[in-house]
Amino acid sequence: MSNVEHLKELHGLPAFEFEPGSKRELPAADAVAWRIAVDAYGDSDVDFEERWDHFLETVDPAGVLAIVVGPWGEAYESDSGLVVDCLVKARERLTGLRAVFIGDLEMEEAEISWIQQSDVTPVLRAYPLLEEFGVRGGSELRFPAVRHERLRTLRLETGGLPGEVVRGVAGSELPALENLDIWLGVSEYGGDATVADLAPFLAGGGFPALRHLGLRNSEFQDEIAAAVAGAPVVAQLTSLDLSMGVLTDEGVVALLDGQPLTHLTKLDLHHNYLTEPIAERVRAALEPSGVEVDMSEPGDTWEHDGVVHRYTAVAE
Template sequence: MHHVENFYGLTVLTVPPYTPATLLPDAASVAWRLQSGLYSTDEDADVCWERFTSTVELEKVRALVLGYGMDRVSRLTDLSDRLTGLEAVFLGDIEDEEEMISSIEQSDVAPLLEAFPGLRELVVRGGSGLEFPVAGHAGLRSLRIESGGLPPEAAESIAAADLPALERLELWLGDDWYGGGTTVEQLAPLLAGARKPALRHLGLQNSPIQDELAAAVASAAVVPQLTSLSLAMGTLSDKGAEALLHGQPLTHLKELDLSHHYLSDEMMLRIWTTLEPAGVRVNLRGKREPDEEWEDDEEEDGASGRYIAVAE
């Protein structure tokens, strides 16, 4: 994982420590990143926030990126009366050299969504401690959770939430060992498509039960409304791909992302010849081979020797 360089269509600018306010760019023209160093203290974080709030025109800020050492929710909600133009937030823009994704602590994001009804995009990196007890949000259009282990309760809440404007949803479900374990049943409201009528892109990614997810998607009511679908980063095998090919037609999609997979060459060819002539851009990059050392292990999900892309 690396720091984002662009967010919400804007170049990311780390809040500079000394630049005079008169030399800063227009507050609406960049996405502002707040972060402190690896060995910084709470006082250092306080200084960064003070610098940001005293030199940047908060009313014009459209996008915020919170990195290492930053309080990820409470400081923002405290500023909701000044950040009146805020449309996009990235919580946990932390790269591997700073902290592994499985160790990034998150919290309840409900206060954030409640404090900013005008929020359009939310990205969260890290699943530890993440809660999403949100009944709904009228304005959110894009939601992405990057995690090596998304708490099942959070995934279930997202699936059940009324998000009428949501166009893009991407969930990195992650491994049980790192706090994941979401089941197909917990995603049932999402797959039914009833509570997210504007959804056009769905990513159910980075899962050790990718074959089960593929089988569920093959008959899911949400699929006909999509223009792109991602089952990438997981343990997808020929079994899951077979379910996709024998399920409802996917030829209406503009893009199908199956990258980081365990498909045979024969199955890859079948997918290509079925979907590419219909105009579907199929991503089959990242073919993986099962780890032979673990192939004989008995596992309930049948994915022995296969691994997700992002866990620890």
């Protein structure tokens, strides 16, 4: 679970751990993104529901703008359904809520592919004014197609994203969505999505407000790059992120030989398997037009019996 850390902010607000009994002065309800968590390995025997209820009684819930949910216990054994239920039941109290992230765990708490998620769409239905929504962990994650008028950012961080989830997102009606960031992961950890599942995103029109598209952390990153090369959606984007996956010269050549990318402000290809001549070709094609290109963090290959192995940035 490399490169995955606790969120430092959400909705432009710094993350702040809600710790009952702490001597720290609490900030105003709308000044921070409140992180609610229960340490499964700590000394406290308080469960998540108790911590959650304490939070709602301590902080003015109507003023809360953003909530980050960390461990809800042993997140590799119990799914996030409990968290979803808590959020849904509090919808008439958390009237100002605009951003939610479920599953803010680092490797020491649970590997990303061990985090047991659930159907998270009831949160979207309960909060029609929500603008940002994110989830970490793909195990048991479900996202049936949903309509939401205000959601602007959707982020799914996984080491293996089920194709059913990708199809659910693709079938959703999200007219205000500007930022879509999907970590597809690997088949070993449940990532069975295909390029065909991504077709609705690439066709354009489904999300008319989309300006940033991230299709990341995939073991078929070259196929994605080739599909993006001719995808109608690219014309409406200001930034494109194909990072963290097994991207090689083949995919980048296909991308460069496709439609122009010079209208982008940023192209993120970090964690890649590019040779220097191809990397230089990218720079020459895009940087003179002002496109910020990130090709940092080249991946390490491993050869066994004449077969070269490459890895995504995040898997287990």
